[in-house]
Amino acid sequence: MMTLYYYPNTCALAPHVALEEAGADYRLALVAFERGEQKSEAYRRLHPLGRVPVLVTGAGVLTEVPAILAYIAGINPASAPSGAFELAKMYAFNAFLASTVHVTFAHALRAERWADDEAARESMRAKAPSEYVKLFFLMDEKMLVGPWVMGQQYTVSDPYLFVMSRWLRRLNLKIEEFPRVAAHYARMIQRPAVLRALELEGLTP
């Protein structure tokens, strides 16, 4: 049995949904951010940076959402394209979410990672929402093929975009500004696996 270390409504929700979609044999392990458990010595043995998610598999420990999603897609081949180029396009979208979209969001909530003084952190927090908006316009207009991220096939990119879309409201942004992203979100919360994952994390759609 696999174990997914998570905290609710973080990027760990993407592999969580993917595990539900895969019908995988897994259990959840909550990392108590409130008690700083992600920075504990025990947890850092799983993830040296003290972040979620971590997926512990029979073969070993996996970190990094794009890699965990690629691994789950291997368990559930229906959730990834079969052609080499299309598969790489899916990896590209996931890499873009990880290193650009998520990183932009993190400047609003985790600015301490990149500057030591409070004024600089405040400056990052101030800029992050407008940059997040730009990235959503880009995804809405040019990247989301529709009805799913990659087109007709639902893939592990879909729960990952779903999480980034959920974060819009955490920046007081409105998903309705991005009609195709909003339609994608509405489609996602029709899926039983998505609803199960949300419920297990104590979240509402």
Place this chain on the structure above:
Amino acid sequence: MMTLYYYPNTCALAPHVALEEAGADYRLALVAFERGEQKSEAYRRLHPLGRVPVLVTGAGVLTEVPAILAYIAGINPASAPSGAFELAKMYAFNAFLASTVHVTFAHALRAERWADDEAARESMRAKAPSEYVKLFFLMDEKMLVGPWVMGQQYTVSDPYLFVMSRWLRRLNLKIEEFPRVAAHYARMIQRPAVLRALELEGLTP
């Protein structure tokens, strides 16, 4: 024939080396950063964010280093592990380089992405080198298996780490601080494919 859009000594050097290792049929296209060509309308049709690398393949356009490396590993299967878990570990390392190591470096050189005022940018630039050092200690002590990143097998993670290692000197940091990374670098510049890619970009080892 594929085309790799690049600028010398950027992260595009990683797929460049990987293409050389693969013996792939490709040509290089220099994106003239000096003239701001990466921000031109023509280039943004290839890469909406105006960044390198882009790999144009017979099947379409690919962005994002981890995805391009995964695609090249498909062309050159000897450059990736064959087991599902080990392959995911390679993706995890590449994702870590893209979304944590490269992003940390970018705060030294591209701070304007994350703050509008000069004082905040200066604060990011000041912090970036010490954070980059921490990440290299982590890779040196816990992630680089040796002799190659993934162990006995040379994979597409190796040229990616090689680029990040080259960037140490751009932050006035010394690779000798990280003995296993330094040994990896020394091993890399023994490889004919690496030397060919460096020469094609007008770089010295």
